[in-house]
Amino acid sequence: MEIVCKTCKKPFNAHPGETASAAIDFTFGRKHTFICDNCKAENILTKAEYEAIKDAKDKPEAAPKPVVTVPKPVAKPVAPKPVAEVKPVAQKPVGAPKPVAAPKPVIVHSEPVEAKPVAAPQPKEGKVIVDSLRIRKDHNTSAEIVAGLAYGNKVTILGTWTDGKNTWAQIGPDQWAAIEHNGKKMIEVV
Ligand SMILES: [Zn+2]
Numbered sequence: 001m002e003i004v005c006k007t008c009k010k011p012f013n014a015h016p017g018e019t020a021s022a023a024i025d026f027t028f029g030r031k032h033t034f035i036c037d038n039c040k041a042e043n044i045l046t047k048a049e050y051e052a053i054k055d056a057k058d059k060p061e062a063a064p065k066p067v068v069t070v071p072k073p074v075a076k077p078v079a080p081k082p083v084a085e086v087k088p089v090a091q092k093p094v095g096a097p098k099p100v101a102a103p104k105p106v107i108v109h110s111e112p113v114e115a116k117p118v119a120a121p122q123p124k125e126g127k128v129i130v131d132s133l134r135i136r137k138d139h140n141t142s143a144e145i146v147a148g149l150a151y152g153n154k155v156t157i158l159g160t161w162t163d164g165k166n167t168w169a170q171i172g173p174d175q176w177a178a179i180e181h182n183g184k185k186m187i188e189v190v
Contacts, residue, residue: 001013
């Protein structure tokens with residue numbers, strides 16, 4: 001077969017015996033050295049290089065290979081696209097922060113509103129100063145009794161309720177005890 005010399009660029013003919021020994025070299029993963037008939041230069045070929053020459057000779061239409069490299073430059077135009085996308089992204093933040101800033105104050109306002117029912121944000125301590133005190137589900141004497149307190153018991157007053165006459169302390173979820181009832185003091189607020 002014909003090989004183009006890498007040194008003198010001229011084609012030279014590789015003898016059938018040479019190509020046979022080259023095939024053995026390639027089988028063992030080795031390169032094979034062909035000597036140029038024109039300039040006696042060594043042409044060291046790998047299996048891939050050898051087969052490329054062989055294919056080119058067997059199939060003159062082996063040109064599709066360069067076609068495969070064409071899609072690569074096509075990929076380059078794809079890259080500029082992200083660059084173009086970055087621009088609109090950069091524009092969005094410019095407008096976005098403004099509406100974002102507005103809702104925030106609204107949220108801040110709603111929080112204090114919820115906090116208002118708790119007249120005393122910081123729980124106070126109370127001490128029971130009557131022999132027995134009922135804990136009820138609500139701040140009235142007809143509400144269900146859920147537990148009881150005795151003299152000296154300490155309670156945490158989470159909030160208070162009053163109708164102007166009687167005052168109740170909330171000491172837990174659904175737990176109310178009278179601070180003052182019918183003019184009699186039940187709990188001493190510390
Ligand atoms: Zn040569």
